[in-house]
Structure formats: structure tokens, C-alpha cells
Amino acid sequence: MKTTYSLYEAKAKLSEIIRLVRRNLRVTITYHDKPVAQITSIDKFPQTLEDQIAKFANDGAIILAKPKPFFKVMTAKGALKRFLDSRE
Numbered sequence: 001m002k003t004t005y006s007l008y009e010a011k012a013k014l015s016e017i018i019r020l021v022r023r024n025l026r027v028t029i030t031y032h033d034k035p036v037a038q039i040t041s042i043d044k045f046p047q048t049l050e051d052q053i054a055k056f057a058n059d060g061a062i063i064l065a066k067p068k069p070f071f072k073v074m075t076a077k078g079a080l081k082r083f084l085d086s087r088e
Contacts, residue, residue, distance in 0.1 A: 003027050
């Protein structure tokens with residue numbers, strides 16, 4: 001079963017491509033033998049931003065940054081007041 005079409009073929013066989021997508025297959029469109037687009041079922045498309053980010057991460061398209069721990073910059077009591085007073 002063919003799931004890759006050139007742009008020229010895709011224009012001529014749109015109905016066939018839609019039938020494949022309705023069967024939950026992903027169809028790739030190429031331009032000069034290079035993949036440029038994918039057609040997939042809208043049911044398979046993530047609906048929220050969090051779902052889209054998770055999908056991109058699972059596909060390897062992005063790498064999620066690891067959160068850095070928050071730490072206190074000023075630990076000495078009254079340090080901010082002394083800093084602000086010194087600027088006057």
C-alpha cells in the first residue's frame with residue numbers, strides 16, 4: 001500500500017489519500033523526491049499545546065529542557081534593604 005506521493009500525484013489522487021488517512025495511515029507528500037508534508041487524521045493530532053509538545057518530544061523533533069532548581073539569591077537577613085539603601 002502506497003503512503004508516499006509526489007505533489008503531482010497527490011493533486012490527482014486526493015480522494016485516495018483521504019481514504020488512507022481515514023484508515024489511520026499517515027501519508028507523506030514529496031517535492032522533488034524530498035518529503036515536505038505529512039497528512040494524518042485530525043483525531044491523531046494533539047489538541048492542546050501540552051499534547052503537541054509531548055508529541056514533538058516523543059518523535060524526537062525537540063528535546064525538553066530540564067528545569068533548573070530555584071535557589072535563593074540573597075540569604076543574609078536585610079541584604080536587600082542594605083543594597084537599596086546603598087544606592088541612594
